[in-house]
Amino acid sequence: MAYGSKAKEFYQNELKNIATAGLSKEERYIRSPQGADIKVEFPQGAPEMEVINFCANNYLGLSSHPEVIKAAHQGLDNRGYGMSSVRFICGTQDIHRELERKLTEFLKTEDTILFPSCMDANAGVFDVLLDREDAMIADKLVHASIVDGMRLCKAQQYVYKHSNMDHLKEKLKESQENRLRMIITDGVFSMDGDIAKLDTICDLAEKYDAMVLVDDSHSTGFVGKTGRGTHEHCGVIGRIDIITTTLGKALGGASGGCVSGRKEIVDLLRQRARPYLFSNTVPPVIVSAASKVLDIISRTTERRDKLEKNTLYFRKKMTEAGFDIKEGIHPIAPIMLYNAKLSSDIARDLYYEGIYVIGFFFPVVPRGEARIRVQISADHEMTHLNKAIEAFTKIGRKYDILGKNKKEIIEKYGM
Numbered sequence: 001m002a003y004g005s006k007a008k009e010f011y012q013n014e015l016k017n018i019a020t021a022g023l024s025k026e027e028r029y030i031r032s033p034q035g036a037d038i039k040v041e042f043p044q045g046a047p048e049m050e051v052i053n054f055c056a057n058n059y060l061g062l063s064s065h066p067e068v069i070k071a072a073h074q075g076l077d078n079r080g081y082g083m084s085s086v087r088f089i090c091g092t093q094d095i096h097r098e099l100e101r102k103l104t105e106f107l108k109t110e111d112t113i114l115f116p117s118c119m120d121a122n123a124g125v126f127d128v129l130l131d132r133e134d135a136m137i138a139d140k141l142v143h144a145s146i147v148d149g150m151r152l153c154k155a156q157q158y159v160y161k162h163s164n165m166d167h168l169k170e171k172l173k174e175s176q177e178n179r180l181r182m183i184i185t186d187g188v189f190s191m192d193g194d195i196a197k198l199d200t201i202c203d204l205a206e207k208y209d210a211m212v213l214v215d216d217s218h219s220t221g222f223v224g225k226t227g228r229g230t231h232e233h234c235g236v237i238g239r240i241d242i243i244t245t246t247l248g249k250a251l252g253g254a255s256g257g258c259v260s261g262r263k264e265i266v267d268l269l270r271q272r273a274r275p276y277l278f279s280n281t282v283p284p285v286i287v288s289a290a291s292k293v294l295d296i297i298s299r300t301t302e303r304r305d306k307l308e309k310n311t312l313y314f315r316k317k318m319t320e321a322g323f324d325i326k327e328g329i330h331p332i333a334p335i336m337l338y339n340a341k342l343s344s345d346i347a348r349d350l351y352y353e354g355i356y357v358i359g360f361f362f363p364v365v366p367r368g369e370a371r372i373r374v375q376i377s378a379d380h381e382m383t384h385l386n387k388a389i390e391a392f393t394k395i396g397r398k399y400d401i402l403g404k405n406k407k408e409i410i411e412k413y414g415m
């Protein structure tokens with residue numbers, strides 16, 4: 001009874017510590033397809049509630065789009081369920097390469113390689129491209145999957161303060177002795193919805209002879225005039241060497257990711273990236289549906305434009321109602337509440353008003369920066385948005401936070 005004697009107790013204790021710290025994550029069961037209107041069972045065992053969803057990454061509303069579902073069925077019918085192989089043995093179909101070509105065209109890069117997820121793309125990319133004598137220079141707030149990818153790579157690590165270009169410049173000077181250097185950033189940062197200063201980053205990269213990698217998971221499909229991402233928004237198309245992104249958010253939301261960028265880089269990843277070589281091929285049903293998503297968003301910017309309109313409307317109305325929102329243009333709209341308990345209390349009250357949102361607090365965001373992260377979708381209609389604004393206003397009034405600034409909220413509720 002090796003497990004029973006020691007490990008069981010150890011893990012039970014860990015779980016208890018997580019619970020005591022108030023950090024247990026409880027999953028809510030959704031009993032409908034993903035969309036603006038969903039049916040949720042929460043807490044587990046409670047009667048089902050119909051709520052409006054404001055916390056999915058379903059930015060373009062394509063997760064349950066009829067054309068996408070139809071394409072998924074076609075993929076299943078025409079190319080089967082699973083590949084039972086990695087890409088380089090017998091797991092590459094024509095449609096995999098076709099999707100890579102479509103992604104390349106959409107992102108305006110040179111080539112693209114699919115991964116099982118963006119987490120896998122980030123896990124594989126650094127170790128292949130950089131070695132001991134090289135340098136990775138990363139924004140302090142990059143996504144966890146980039147942090148993990150960097151841990152798997154032997155190159156020297158430098159970290160610059162979030163979006164602080166002077167500090168980045170310092171790090172570039174400090175790393176002059178390294179052979180190859182790569183600046184690493186998220187395109188959009190998921191907690192604040194702020195956009196990396198890619199124009200300055202590219203200027204610095206050129207001046208100091210460094211490559212640039214951008215993880216555009218929260219941008220691909222809708223940021224920029226035609227939705228290509230933060231490189232389009234910042235006017236640096238063609239200057240970003242490596243884009244990593246996901247198919248699991250705006251692009252249909254199933255799973256899958258990719259690295260898109262310079263041809264040699266993609267070629268080398270196909271030879272050496274471990275999650276590509278040693279994890280199974282993205283299944284045909286996803287490839288076929290993702291391919292349709294790219295057709296849809298290449299054909300028209302209608303969804304992206306509606307998302308932009310929805311976002312600006314929601315941000316404006318919520319600001320007018322007296323909420324403290326982090327400024328920006330991204331459909332991630334952080335409603336700042338500062339106090340952790342306040343953020344979860346308000347999220348719970350909103351749930352019973354039919355609005356599904358989640359409170360975010362330490363350790364997901366810094367202490368004293370608790371918030372409700374609202375995510376707008378092109379699936380939201382005006383009626384959805386207005387219902388949310390009304391409910392927020394009602395609950396905001398209940399907690400007496402409307403029109404109050406950070407200092408006043410903290411005075412009332414503490415950090």
Ligand SMILES: *Cc1c(COP(=O)(O)O)cnc(C)c1O
Nearest residue numbers: 117118119143215217246248257
């Ligand atoms: C969501 C996300 C990922 C992970 O993408 P998956 O395809 O779900 O693995 C990676 N990076 C960033 C910045 C993300 O937001």
